[in-house]
Amino acid sequence: MDRSDITAALVIIGDEILSGRTQDANLAYLAKWLNEAGIQLHEVRVVQDIEDEIVAAVNPLRARYDYVFTTGGIGPTHDDITVDSVAAAFGVPVVVHPEAYRRMLEYYGEENFTEARKRMTRVPEGAELIDNPVSIAPGIRIENVFIMAGVPKIMQSMLEAIRGELKTGRKVWTQALTVHAPESKIAEGLGDIQAANPETSIGSYPFYHTGTPGAQIVIRSAAPEAIDTAMGAVMNMCDAAGFDTDHPTELQ
Amino acid sequence: MDRSDITAALVIIGDEILSGRTQDANLAYLAKWLNEAGIQLHEVRVVQDIEDEIVAAVNPLRARYDYVFTTGGIGPTHDDITVDSVAAAFGVPVVVHPEAYRRMLEYYGEENFTEARKRMTRVPEGAELIDNPVSIAPGIRIENVFIMAGVPKIMQSMLEAIRGELKTGRKVWTQALTVHAPESKIAEGLGDIQAANPETSIGSYPFYHTGTPGAQIVIRSAAPEAIDTAMGAVMNMCDAAGFDTDHPTELQ
Structure with a gap:
């Protein structure tokens, strides 16, 4: 690998993709977006919605590539386990992020800020937020791992939000x-x-x-x-x- | 994992997918086909067209899952390195398969059986052929690894050719x-x-x-x-x- 290459991997949290019911739409978009930004997508893994599987994918990839993106599994429902899984990968606890809490409270108001929505303010300790102009609930960055939404429109808006944060190399x-x-x-x-x-x-x-x-x-x-x-x-x-x-x- | 689950993984030989230029069409088809056959697709990796990357994906996956499928990289051109890579993963040499040679010679005739086409008769030593009714050049099975074409129509016809060979478990x-x-x-x-x-x-x-x-x-x-x-x-x-x-x- 050339020294001037900046590399990335993608982990698709993926029961719905692995069943064949839904065709992934994020890989191709992310690949093109990253290349335009001077970053090469070198590997993709689609894994089951199981914490150990996500940990087993994220840890070797974040050690090897400059950036790792995950898509999917950050909503309010019981099957949204990406935050917990990435926290486990880093060996840190999950905490409520005060700024995420503030944004969600402001958007939904006290009466509509349900427990389910509060789930979306949880992050691995030490993480930063990624703005989500589409539906407020933020993405999350911890070190070189970016936890993105699975819904393409939201994933794409989160990419725009981090554009300035990424070091960039050669475009291919x-x-x-x-x-x-x-x-x-x-x-x-x-x-x-x-x-x-x-x-x-x-x-x-x-x-x-x-x-x-x-x-x-x-x-x-x-x-x-x-x-x-x-x-x-x-x-x-x-x-x-x-x-x-x-x-x-x-x-x- | 339930004992009655039969599991599979897919390795997409993937420069063209990783660039975002081409949308993979094999994952969803394979996932549904396997599930209908009582086999669960549990993991997918998209790797670069580099021998070491293919080896690093195939070896852990074939140890872990009942079956591993690869798609892509089995044509006549210099960038078709899947056969050599899977042979390297198994630690066996690449040899010409006599029956593949016979089929290709019969189909193309002596005068059109170019060196490039002869490349498509090479298999990892000990491998069996998978029939390809679409374009003759066979797929390859070695132990629990199935080397399939990347062109969807051909990949799909190869799946039909192995239907009877797979042990099957529960359908989800x-x-x-x-x-x-x-x-x-x-x-x-x-x-x-x-x-x-x-x-x-x-x-x-x-x-x-x-x-x-x-x-x-x-x-x-x-x-x-x-x-x-x-x-x-x-x-x-x-x-x-x-x-x-x-x-x-x-x-x-």
Whole structure:
């Protein structure tokens, strides 16, 4: 790993995802948001809503990556165990955060500030709050771990709230090219181009959805000019072999 | 974990997913397919296309769960490293599988059986093939690890090919109820119902997409009658509190 890479992992608190009923919508959003901010998402784990499982995921990941995000399990119901689980991972007690309490009390008023809502003012001791402009109940930061909501709209607003707090490294740029030929026919040339362009990472993702096989060639690098060189080589190879290609995507 | 539970994990070979460019489509399909077959998906990891990362995911998971599935990285290009990585995880060499070679040669013919295509006949030593009726190049089983394609249509056809080979346990049934009230207003009652119905697992998933807050209450159990009891209690609670609910979903 390059020294200038800042890395992150995501832990999805995940019974609902693991059942297949709900399709996760946070991974792709977080991955793109982090990359735009100069942070690379390097690992994701989806774990059961069980404290030991969450601890077993959070602890190795927070030791290894610059940042760990969790999504889900911070609401008012009995199955919302992320705060307790992350506290257990850090070996600290769970306490009521006075500022979270103040915000929730102000928003709901005394009469509607139920025990269930008070649950959402609990944090691992020593944690800071992450603003939630959508529904008030805050996210939580403890050291390099960010406890985020599972509801995409709220998760996304919490990300905006921490934008300035994250150290950032290189952004990885991406450009993709659709080739209308079987992957196996470009494999050898593509391998040569990868070998000749070590600053890039070249992926090939086959598809069949158009009836004839093809592949998306995806070139990634922190150096846009390196992508340009490698993309030129891929397009020349396809031209020389008589394979149709679409226009490359914009560099992103 | 109940003794009658058969469990599985999924390792997504995942640069393209971790970049956020592509939304994984295999997790939800696999989760539902496995549950229908009486196997519970308990953990998912998305890892980089790096051999050490794949080994570090596969080895603890295959020790812990009955089955491990991998998706992605078994094509003909330089970035397809799953076979080599799983072989490394098992500490065995990679060899050409004669039957895979025979099938691919028959399908492509001598003149089109390129080096790249020959790559797709390589397996960890001791592995068996998984039929691929879509595009011939087989999946691979070694002990309790199933190396599957990343292309959803092919992954799905490989699942059908192994249907008879898997030992199966309990199916977990699910029924869901949409409640049109803030989660925090049903939290306490829901916790009581969970406590009174230990054979079920009750999840609450808030939503805001209709403008007013609501929650999906999802009740899971291997015992349909236990779901029925708990669902009755949730509906009674909502009725008593004057909260609108939709009809419960079918038991699935």
